[in-house]
Each structure stands twice: as C-alpha cells, then as structure tokens.
Amino acid sequence: MELSIAKEVIEAYGFTADTVSLQQIGSGHINQTYLLSSLKDNKKYILQNVNTEVFKMPFAIANNIKAVADYLKEHNPDYLFPAPMATLNGDLMASHNDEFWRLLPFVEGTFAFDTLSETKQAYEAAKQFGKLSRLLNKFDTSVLSVSIPWFHDLAWRYEQFTFALNQAPVNLKANAHEVIETALHHHFIVDYYRSYERSSEFPNRVMHHDTKISNVLLNSSTNIGVCVIDLDTLMPGKFISDLGDMIRTYLCAFSENEKDLNKIKIRLPYFEATVKGYLSEMASILTPTEKELILFSGKYMVYMQALRFLTDYLKGSIYYPITYPAQNLDRAKNQFKLLSELFESEKILQDIIEECLS
Template sequence: MELNIDEEILKAYGFTLDTIALQQIGSGHINRTYLLLTQDNKKYILQNINTQVFKDPFAIANNIKAVADYLKNHYPAYLFPAPITTLNGDLMLSHHDYWRLLPFVENTVALDTLSNPKQAYEAAKQFGKLSRLLNNFDASSLKPTINGFHDLVWRYEQFIFALSKAKAELKENAKHEIDTALHHHFIVDYYCSYEHRKDFPNRVMHHDTKISNVLLNEDDYRGVCVIDLDTLMPGKFISDLGDMMRTYLCAFSEDETDLNKVKIRIDYFKATIEGYLSEMSSILTETEKELILFSGKYIVYMQALRFLTDYLNGSDYYPIAYPEQNLDRTKNQFKLLNELFENEKVLQGIIEECLS
C-alpha cells in the first residue's frame, strides 16, 4: 500500500522521501502510526496525533517533556521513549496537522493479547515502575490531555443526560442494562466518599494500560518500557490498575457477545497484582491499598457506562460494525463487573497475600 506522507514532515526531521521507507503499523484506533526505516537501517516511529481526540497536542508534548526531563535527571538509566525534536528543536511538527518522531526500541514486541500470566506480571510491573519513579514529581504541573477521561461522576452524568434524550426504542432495547447501570450507582457514591482524602493523592498516571501499551522483550517477554504516553497526566492510581484489571483478566475483549466466556482468570489477576505491587507497594497509602480491588470495579463500571451512553446517543463515538454493538459491549462489561463482585472474597485474599 502506497503511503502519502507530505515530504515537508520528513524534512523537519532531516529525511526525504527517497531516503526512507514507511510502513503503517500498530493496532491503536486513535493515532496513525508508521515505522520509518532509513537507508542505513535505522528505525523510528512516525506518528500523526489525532486532534479529534486530543484537542491540545501541545499539552501532550509539554507533559511528556516535563516527565522526560525529570526522569533523565533523577533516573538516567530508565528507558523513557520520549519524542525526538525536529531539526528546529520543536517537540513536534505542526504542518496542517501534528506529527512527532519517536525512537524505535529494538528487540521488543507490543502484544495485542495476553497469552500467559507472566506477560500480565511484566506489564503491570512496568506501569507500576513508571508511577513509582514519578512519586515525587509534581503531578499538578501536568495538564489533562483529555478532560474528564476517568471522571466517573461526569461519566454517570453523561449517561443520565443521554437517558433523558434517548429514543424510546433504544431505551426499550437497553432496559435491563439501564436498570443495571442505575443500580450500580453506589460505585459512584463509594468513590466520592474517598475522593478528597489526603491519603488518596493525585499521581502521574498513564491512564491507558492495555497490554499493547507496554513493550516486552521479544524473546522472554520481560518488561522493557511503557509507550503511548498521550494520556500521561494527573489521576488516581485506580485509573492504571483498574484498566489493567479490565483488559488483562478476561481472555476475551469487550466485543465478545458470548457472555459465558466473560470470566476472570484468577491466575492473571494474581500476576497483575503481584507485578504492580512489586513496584508500588512501598508508596501506596493505606487508603489506596483499601481500594485495590475497587479500582477494577470503578473502571469496568465506567466503561460500561460509556458504551451504554454511546448506544443511547445513537452510537456516534465508538466505531461499530452493527447497530447493537455498543449495547453488546455494555452487557459484556456488566458481566465482567459481576465477575469482580462474585469472586470478591478470593480476589481480596490474593491482594492481602501480596501486600503482606
């Protein structure tokens, strides 16, 4: 497939069309990503930032630079693949759109799915390590790159508003899921009871901890580094750990319609908690430790609300392959949420074992 990249983009980084080869890569749905190969076999990642999702690309660039500078000063051996500046020294290129060039990390792989608990352990350890190293970094100095991204209170309000405006047919189709969403409002109340505690701090969080956002060694799957740093911004620890639970614990994604397959893999849960706490247990507060299992409930419930809200709005946000897909995704996430509740005693026991 021929890729039409404006040569001015390449020239900003010292390349021309006849000195490089480009290949579109990646499974992400937000930014377009390309592998750039030079004549002397050097590799880079060229990425186009999606300004429909990220309204302020400079917030992303400034956040990453601030974190990169801090890590370079305090932990120079830590691999943090920050963007390479243009020949003019700019953090990214503004040319009709926004572009950046990233280093390519050799001998690594980004997985789309997990195939053994070791991978979950290593990924969780890498996300935990990044947060631990940034424990003394002033999270408030970073700017949110997506406002309200993991704000459950706001997501619930969006759901209620969508419900008030939805077509009768959509509300009838989703009646059971709407009732389930309303019933679980206690998750919002529970979070609000903790939100402003002094020992529930804002930290620098990645906010998108799916397995494809960490690089693993291609031979032994040892964790190497975290990538896709667009949502690196202030947040609660539950954002990262909860998203790991949502995406690591079930063998099937939110698009699985056979709900009998939506089950928690206990060994993956144990590996995820062990990996994360191997880095974070020394800095988590008592309140944060209390909320470890809740983090999964928080994020799974929020994602269910987001799919349901989109369905009630006519499915204008998440891409769909058929009309009821967002409703099916909602059912999937509510089944996963139910799994967290049903297995709570076993899961909490694993957490306490890991903490001790």
C-alpha cells in the same frame, strides 16, 4: 510504498523523501503510526500523527511528555522512556497543514502484542506501568496538563449517561431496559469513590491512563518488560486508573466484543499476576487507603466502561465504531457481566490481594 506523508514532515527531522522508507504499523485506532527506516544508516524510528479530534491540545501533550522525560533524565537516567525527538528547529513536534507529527526512537529487540496468552505477560506489563508511576512519585503533578478532560471521571461519565437516558429515543430505551436498571443500581460505586476522592490518603499521581497490554514493550528474547509506550494520556490521576484498567482488560480471556456472556469469567491466575506485578513496584509508595481500594479500582473502571458503552448506544452509537446496531449495548452487557464477576469473586480476590501485600 508511495510516500503519503508530506515531505515537509520528513524534512523537519532531517530526512528526505528519497532517503526513508515508511510502513504503517500498530493496531491503535486513534493515531496513525508508521515505521520510518533510514536508507542511509538503517536506523529505525516511529513516526506518528497525533489525532487532534481526540487530542485537541497536541502541544499540551508534548509538553507533558517533555516535562516527565526531563525529570526522569535527571533522577533516573537509566530508565528507558521513549519520548519524542525534537525537530531540527528544536520543536517538540512537526506541524504541517494543521497536522501534528512526532518522531520517536524505535526500541530494538522488543515487541508489543494485543492479546495476553500467559500470566507472565500480565505480571511484566503491570510491573512496567507500576514502575513508571513509582519513579514519578515525587514529580509535581500540577505542572502537567489534562490531555483529555474528565477521561476517567466516573461522576462525569454517570452524568453523561443520565443525560443520554433522558434524551434517548423510546425504542433504544426499551431495548436497553434491563441494562439501564443495572447501570442505575450500581450508582453506589460513584458515591463510594466520592467518599475518598479528596482524601490526602488518595493522592494524585502521574498515571498512564491507557494500560492495555499493547502499550507495553517486552524483550523479544526473554519476555521481560522493557518500557511503556503511547504516552498521550500521561497526566495527573488516581492509581485506580492504571491498575483498574489492567484488571478490566487482563482478567478475562475475551474482549468487550464477546456476546456470549457465559464466557465472561475472571481468570484468577491473571488477577494474581497483575496485582503482584503492579505491587512489586508500587507497594512501597501506596498509602493504606490506596491499598484498601485495589479491588475497588477494577470495579470503578469496569463500571465506567459499561456506562460509556451504554451511553453511546443511547446516543445512537456516535463514538465507538460498530459493525451492527446493538453492538454497544452488547458491549455494555459484557462489561456489566464482568462487574458482576468481580463482586461475586470478591472474597477470593481480596484474599489474593492480602497475600500479595504481605
């Protein structure tokens, strides 16, 4: 294919335009990702452009990843952590024309996927995200920058929702009336979180913050988890960010774009596999308070995502891409249905958690 990336970027890593081939890959919507193959030795790499519209401090992200990589290299040298490689000049990224690029090792013999098809995948993914946090249990989170401010701050998301509600056109508020009432009713989730927020039993940890299934690599032959990828949002947070987002995205067979709410059901085997996989790594370091909040983590993250979709709808759908005008409203309805399923199944789900903990 024709090289569409500046030669200065390629040359920063010791290649030339005529010694590599490039192929755009990945399903992510934020960063552009390419498979870079060296024509000299057939080695493969991942070349990625950092989206500075979303990540406004790319060097803060690079410093975060390097700090974690250095710590893991010292304390757990056998752990596979695919951190970006330095340029020939020793820089953490290559920059050209106000664009920032990084080169990462390609992990041979692995694959990533977008949709869960069996419980083993949920178990392995949850185990990998849990393992990363466990290995960083003693890491000083204060040295890490916040790559996206207020990313998983539910109180802030609720404030954004109420502000959008006060500013929204009458017709949008009318269309969303029932969903708005549901959002307001569930404000108690914010209050419940705040009652724990500053507890010493609810510590900040190094969290991945984007635990969708496509951010885990599995072994191509065994389907066993190998490592986690996409480390832009690696920053301090609460354990509920990672486990809660896995509960949000692994439990239902349908994504937030599904409009038939009758299809939004919790798959109990996937819930058990997710919790079991996560606790296989994290049970030994979670505090009693954190263990109490395992199911709440799912409610927290589902409610927050519902608020985000509803807020965007009320603002005229300026953030999430849409294919029809009411899509963000339908996405909010989808997530509120999932939230109701968590509450309705609470006894069963809590019993599963207790069994996993024991």
